[in-house]
Amino acid sequence: MKKIGITGGIGSGKSTVCQVFRALGVPVYEADERAKWLTMHDPILRADILRLLGPQAYDAAGQYNRTFVAAQVFTDPALLRQLNALIHPRVQADTLRWVEQYSHLPYVIKEAALMNAAGDGNDLDAVVVVIAPLDLRIQRIRRRDPQRTDAEIKAIISRQITDEVRRALADELLINDETQLLVPQILRLDRAFRN
DSSP, rough: EEEEEEOTTTTHHHHHHHHHHHHHTTOOOEEHHHHHHHHHHHHHHHHHHHHHOGGGGTTTTTOOHHHHHHHTTTTTTHHHHHHHHHHHHHHHHHHOOOOOHHTTTSEEEOOSSSOOOOTTTSSSSSEEEEOOOOOHHHHHHHOOOOOHHHHHHHHHHHHSHHHHHHHHHEEEEEEEEESSSSHHHHHHHHHHHHH
């Protein structure tokens, strides 16, 4: 069974691409969403986060306090690295358990905002990068999150790796610029991954 990674910058259309793959019957592991789930439901991870960030990491109702955590780590790169060092191994173990459920299928997809090239510290067979022009990405984010200002959107994008860096780790590119049809590109990859 092949393990395919899908990544791209915010607003590139990763979620849309993954929805099409799901419609084709391909299981998709959403690493970022799963990481959020694990911060709430993995007792080991929860204890580690509390040790690192203190009791304010979870609110009075026991919910992960994303606002507090973000405020702490995004101004302190060393603290962000420490938090990631707690979360990433738990997500990796969770991914391995998830993949085992689908070992009878030709391939599965792992979707994540951050990803290394296939084989570079991961067990992926290929990485697909979703690319879209910056102005189109900003429009999409604005539609999805109308409360965000252009300055906030550009700040988020500036913290992410560039499309040039993403292209360098790509085995395949999906161009989601609304001038080229996306579904035929995905169908071509689906056929290739099934062989």
